[in-house]
Amino acid sequence: MSVDHAGWEQKKCRLTLADGRRLAYVHEASDAGAAGPLLVLLHGFTDSSRSHAELASLLWPQFSLLIPDLPGHGSSAARQSPGCDGFAEDVEALLDHLGRGEAIVLGHSMGGVVGVDLCARLGKRAQGLVILASSLTPRLAEDGNISTAIRSLADPIDPADPFFDEWHACARPVDPEFLSHARLEAAAMQAAVWQRVFTGLADANRTATAGQVTCPVLCLSGEDDPLFGPEHQRALANAFVSSPSSTAVALPGRGHNIHWEDAGLVARMVREFVSGISLNRQDTAPLAIS
Structure with missing residues (x-):
């Protein structure tokens, strides 16, 4: 699976949800097909x-x-609920639609x-x-600059706005073609969606919800x-009280967009984490950073 940013939109499938909204997603089957592990990759705000x-x-x-465009992002229709409330419900509906019972979930930022x-929601x-x-x-x-800029956004949003330099700032060089597409997609979102989701995230507190997660966490x-x-x-590391194992690793020299800045390292750590999960005993293997 090579990275074809020009053709990314053509890779997407669509699911019509119960309320009529359409959820866009990319689905790539492994060599093992349905018998192999499924990773659900969730993007940020x-x-x-x-x-x-x-x-x-x-x-x-x-x-x-399984890589969805979350509601109101990319090619997926927005929800009217604040923040990212209900986003997980839509992703669960997508899993059910595809007939996938179990999944490993990865999420960046939002x-x-x-x-x-x-x-x-998924439990076991x-x-x-x-x-x-x-x-x-x-x-x-x-x-802060980001909060002030988001509150002042108005349609149409200009992808050349210098605000995006700060919004997509990275600690390491990132593919400029990718960043160009990221700016265009972010600018294509309605200002009202930016502000509604941002305000909802500001009010979010998932501490209690994290305590309900029963799988290994990295x-x-x-x-x-x-x-x-x-x-x-620190709050994240201490919140997963029902998980059989919760590991926190800080990566030196990386910033907020660690999977853009060093996809190779993140991929290796994900593979090590997954290989260390026993589906019977649910434990994790040690992780090494280089």
Whole structure:
């Protein structure tokens, strides 16, 4: 599975949900087909399934991959609920539609919040949870540049706005073609959706929900993440009280978008995490960083 950003939209399938909304997604079957493990990859706020394109290219065909455009993002219709409330419900409906009972869930930033919700909903169907650069309480400073810029957005949003330089800032060089597509997709979102989801995320607290997750958990973060620093990561590490194992690893020299900055390292750590999950005993193997 090579990364074809120009053709990414053509890879998407669509599911019509019970309320008539359409959910777009990319589905790649592994060499083992339905018998192999399924990874559900959930993107961050204002991103799309494309956010995981490079990571997916390194994980397939070892794993089957399900990569949705979350509601209001990419090619998926928006929900009217605030924040990312209900996003996990839509992803669960997609899993049911595809006839997949069990899954390993990976979520970046907002996708990590959705991943916590989804694993709590799935119960024993959730085989593992990987969280990338996320938080249980993803509120940003009210008077910060990002909060101020998002509150002032108005349609049509200009993809050339300098705000996107900060919004998509990375600690390491990232493919400029990918970043160009990411800007265009983020700018294509309605300002009202930006603001509704952002406000809902600011009010979110998934601490109690994390306590309902019963699968192994791996939390990866960048030491140079400007959004969710060490205090957020400590809270994550301590929240999964019902999980048989919860491991937190901070990656030196990486920022908020760790799967863009170092997809190879993230893919390796995901593979090690998954290989360490015993579906009978649910334990995890040690992880090494290089």
